[in-house]
Amino acid sequence: MASLGSLAGAESSGSSASDEQYTPVSGRSVDEHLNRNPVGSLRVKTDFGTVGDQFSEDDGDVDEYNYNEGQPKFSRPRVPKYTPVEEQQIVKKLDRRLVPFLALLYLLSFLDRSNIGNAKIAGLTEDLNLSSSQYEWLLTAFYITYILFEWMTLLYRVFPPHIYISICVCGWGLVASFQSLATTFGMMVFLRAVLGITEAAFGPGVPFYLSLFYKREELAFRTGLFVSAAPLASSFASSLAWLIVKSSSDGPIAPWRTLFLVEGFPSIIVAVFAWFMIPDSPGTAAFLEPRQRMVAQLRMGDGSKPEYPGNRRRFNWSEVGKTLADPKSYITAFMFFSCNVAFSSMPVFLPTILQDMGYTPTNSQALSAPPYLLAFISVLLTSYLSDRSRSRSPYLIFHALLSSTAYTTIALAGHYHASLPTLHTLIRYICIYPATAGFFSTITLIITWSMDNRVAKEGKGASVAILNIIGQCGPLLGTRLYPEDDGPWYVSGMAVCAGFMALVAVLAAVLRGILQRANARRSSGDGDDYGSEREREVLIVGEGVVERPGERFTYII
Structure with missing residues (x-):
């Protein structure tokens, strides 16, 4: 999966650049x-x-x-x-102070979302008498509300981000902790649905929020740093679950209840820090010097007007309409849908899959961690190379095909397990590594690509909303791919993931061709399907500055 200069809302508490006014030097x-x-x-x-x-x-x-x-x-x-040196200093400060903290928040959200897979083999299904179908409904309930509340992505343009994000973080921390008190299937379904609302308000909008601080050629790596928190959270969740289950197996509280409580409560504490550490815009970032705040706005095209409450630009609904009418938005969204089938299923089912391979519950928790560590490294390396080469589709297609091949191998090894009596378990486990690395890296590039070719802030926000509303329907299928009846081989579920990852590669190739033709038409002067003169001015040299002769916007492919 522009600037925050026109984001509605107040400045963060550390801000100091809010009351600008232009006055003559003399008394005339x-x-x-x-x-x-x-x-x-x-x-x-x-x-x-x-x-x-x-x-x-x-x-x-x-x-x-x-x-x-x-x-x-x-x-x-x-x-x-x-100067370029000033700009580099600002980017480095944003990299040190903003991105890691957002990645931490996403790690906590993904941890609270996916730890139900660890809770399952720690006694959740036995204590609540859950059937396989009921467990699948616990997973699906989260994504139903997550999809229905995707429109909340646009609230980043309505409320001050430091307030909005803090409320979201505190909300999912409370709900995740309350899961430890559930005594019935109905209560757990309700809590999972509310958890979906709180996380839908945060995660899908963060790449859009980052696009308001970073230029598009800088965005993939920073989005990668953010998204890489997901595999890191999965790895951390598996390691932490192993420790919690081992240490609380003889305690007064059931291990799965301890798991929800220990992994949910830290979000409540971090929400307090989010209130003070999240800036509302580049011009209100407390960790930047006064001059740096001004340059941070200028580099994103927001230097034409001073930033203060009376100077907020109205929400541009026409840009939302353009994005809704653009076929490219839907191609990207269906790529996200296809990738999410695998992205949503593996983290919550991997402990069960490993247990069905013959490992003990404790060993299954431990063996779940290493594949996600490789995925973490893969996401960072891929996003860095993608930004460096200013290219998305080659890396996206490679990882999608890699993941599809790995899923296909897992399915075939399960189908022909009788012919591989000593090797099928090893083959299936090893292939989990490229499968997870592939879909995590692909998710990162899809999110970034969806915003690369949008100029207006509202257009970026609408693009992210479309991406998530359609794309997050993928988990509705993904969370039902591994019923107990298909164990221990889960051939059909693996085959479905393989097919959808292959579809991601096909759609990426189609979108690449469309963008290449659009760039060719623009370079030859034969039509311009991008947008208004104002849009090109904002992108190329900043709002209020005339476009230089010969400079043209080109799509990143």
Whole structure:
């Protein structure tokens, strides 16, 4: 799976750049001052001091911008002044302070979502007298509400993110902990459904939130850092489950109840830190210096206007409409759907699959961790190379085919297990590694690709909403692929995952062809199917600055 400058909401508590106003240097009247020296004598007055000439119309590069000499001098476009070194320093600070914390939050959310697979073999189904069908409904209930509340992605543009995210984190922490109190199937279904609402409000919108801080050529790796928390959470959950089950097997509380409580409560504590650490926009990030906050806005195209509550731009519904009418949005969404069939099923069923291979419940918990560690490394490496080469589809197709091949091998080894009496278990376990690494890496690139070619913030948000509303229907199928009746080989479930991962590769190739043709038409000057002049200006040089001659927007393929 732009900037936050126009996000609705208040600044975070550490912010200090909220009351900007333009005032003359001397005591002369504003009209007299503008008539004599309309630009050069103005300074930006802020609560952190006076910063002058952040914009200049007298640079040596001014001629490149096709100034209209008939236009009043005060209203001509101005060129932002900041150096590449300053920009790199800002990106490094965002990488150190923002992305890791968001990854931590996603780790906690994925941990609370997927630990039900560990709870199952720790005694959940026996204590609550759950059938195989009822357990599948516990998984499905989460995704039903998760899908129905995907529209909450757009709330990142309505409420201040530091408040919104904190409430989400606290909400799923409470609900996840309350699962330890469940005594009936109905109570557990209800809690899983509420957990789906709280996590739908957070996770799907974070890549969109990141796109407001990072340029599109920087986005895949940062999204990868965020999404990589999912396999890391699965690995951590398996290791932690092994420790909890082993240490609480003779305790007063059932191991599965202890599991839900221990893994759910930390989210409540972290929610307090989220309130203070999450910035509402690049211009309100407390961990940036005053000058860095200004540059952070400029680099994302938000430097044309100072940021304060009275200067918020209205929500642009036309951009939402364009995204809804774009076939490319739906191709990406169906890729996400197909990948989610595997993405949603393996983490919650892997402990059971390993147990059916002949391992003890404790050993199954431990053996679940290593495949996700490899997936974690794969996601980071793939997203880094994708950003470096400014390319998505080659890596996406490779990982989709890799995962499909691994699932096919698992299915064949299970089907012909009689012919491989000593090898089928080893083959099936080894193939879990490329299968998980493949679909986790593919998920990362799909999410990023869906936003790469959207300019307006509302367009990015709508793209993420479509991606998730359609894509999150995949888990409705994925959570029902491994019923007990198909054990211990689960041939049909593995075959279905193999087919859907192959479909991801096919759809990625189709989308690549569409984008290549669009780029070719644009480079030849034969039509422009992208959008308005304003959209291209925002993307290429920032809002309020005229597009340079010869510069054209190109899709990332």
